[in-house]
Amino acid sequence: MDATAWALIGVAVVAITAAAGAFVVAFRRSRPEPRPEPDATAGVSAETRQADRSRAGVRLEPIQAGTPTLVEEVPETEEEAPVPAPVASDAVEVVETQRVVEVSPEEAGVTRRQFFNRAIGTAFGSYLGLFSLASLAMLWPKLSGGFGADVVAGAINDLRTEVFNPDRTVTPVYIPEARGYIVPAPDDLGEQFSDVGVVAGGLMALYQRCVHLGCTVPWCESSQGFECPCHGSKYDMVGEYSAGPAPRNLDRFVVEERDGDLVVRTGSIVQTPRAASPIVQYPQGASCIGF
Numbered sequence: 001m002d003a004t005a006w007a008l009i010g011v012a013v014v015a016i017t018a019a020a021g022a023f024v025v026a027f028r029r030s031r032p033e034p035r036p037e038p039d040a041t042a043g044v045s046a047e048t049r050q051a052d053r054s055r056a057g058v059r060l061e062p063i064q065a066g067t068p069t070l071v072e073e074v075p076e077t078e079e080e081a082p083v084p085a086p087v088a089s090d091a092v093e094v095v096e097t098q099r100v101v102e103v104s105p106e107e108a109g110v111t112r113r114q115f116f117n118r119a120i121g122t123a124f125g126s127y128l129g130l131f132s133l134a135s136l137a138m139l140w141p142k143l144s145g146g147f148g149a150d151v152v153a154g155a156i157n158d159l160r161t162e163v164f165n166p167d168r169t170v171t172p173v174y175i176p177e178a179r180g181y182i183v184p185a186p187d188d189l190g191e192q193f194s195d196v197g198v199v200a201g202g203l204m205a206l207y208q209r210c211v212h213l214g215c216t217v218p219w220c221e222s223s224q225g226f227e228c229p230c231h232g233s234k235y236d237m238v239g240e241y242s243a244g245p246a247p248r249n250l251d252r253f254v255v256e257e258r259d260g261d262l263v264v265r266t267g268s269i270v271q272t273p274r275a276a277s278p279i280v281q282y283p284q285g286a287s288c289i290g291f
């Protein structure tokens with residue numbers, strides 16, 4: 001993998017980590033902070049605390065409508081002196097119309113702030129997640145060895161045998177994975193191909209895509225060139241421009257020789273300008289298209 005692939009992998013990893021972080025932060029923020037228990041006896045004298053045992057062991061009973069509210073005390077310890085029960089009388093009537101009851105966070109449900117925090121976190125995390133998936137999808141061909149990665153076209157000796165015919169004509173070898181043709185390299189590369197690493201083992205690899213508007217350019221055996229059926233651009237057997245609206249030569253890939261194999265680096269495409277003086281003769285016979 002080249003530096004670009006590693007950079008994209010890094011971006012994807014960072015985005016996935018950020019997405020996970022966003023989820024965690026959002027859900028942690030939405031959880032209510034535990035509140036300290038209020039000290040109901042703050043500021044109360046020791047004598048009063050001793051006398052007031054009402055908070056310990058108290059059980060609240062449902063209130064019956066129309067009856068005075070009584071509280072049943074449960075002694076906390078055996079030594080504790082029983083506290084006289086309040087006496088209901090006609091003079092004092094305790095009427096409780098509303099009771100404030102503290103509930104747990106689970107009982108309280110989701111507050112509006114929690115809802116918005118979670119919504120924002122989910123949206124942000126989803127965006128980063130989708131971005132990560134898109135990055136990985138873009139990287140997938142490079143990771144899986146398809147177009148965009150290095151493609152092993154085959155043994156150079158075998159390819160040369162297929163490309164060069166006994167009658168001195170050539171037949172390019174089509175490599176579907178590379179979306180291109182293996183063609184012979186001319187003995188004299190000229191200025192346009194000499195410095196760009198597009199020759200290995202006497203062979204070159206041409207991209208099948210027409211440089212005019214992108215049609216696939218087929219090989220024409222009779223003319224010994226590539227002829228585009230869409231608008232009539234024509235290129236010789238090494239991809240040099242010959243005729244038609246194409247603005248430059250056919251694009252080609254950087255190639256390498258590895259252990260006797262020809263490796264086509266389909267992630268590295270080389271563009272060259274129209275040939276001022278083509279290296280090979282074209283056409284060498286009848287054209288395959290009507291242009």
Ligand code: FES
Pocket residue numbers: 210211212213214215228229230231232233244245246
């Ligand atoms: S797309 Fe090939 S000539 Fe137009």
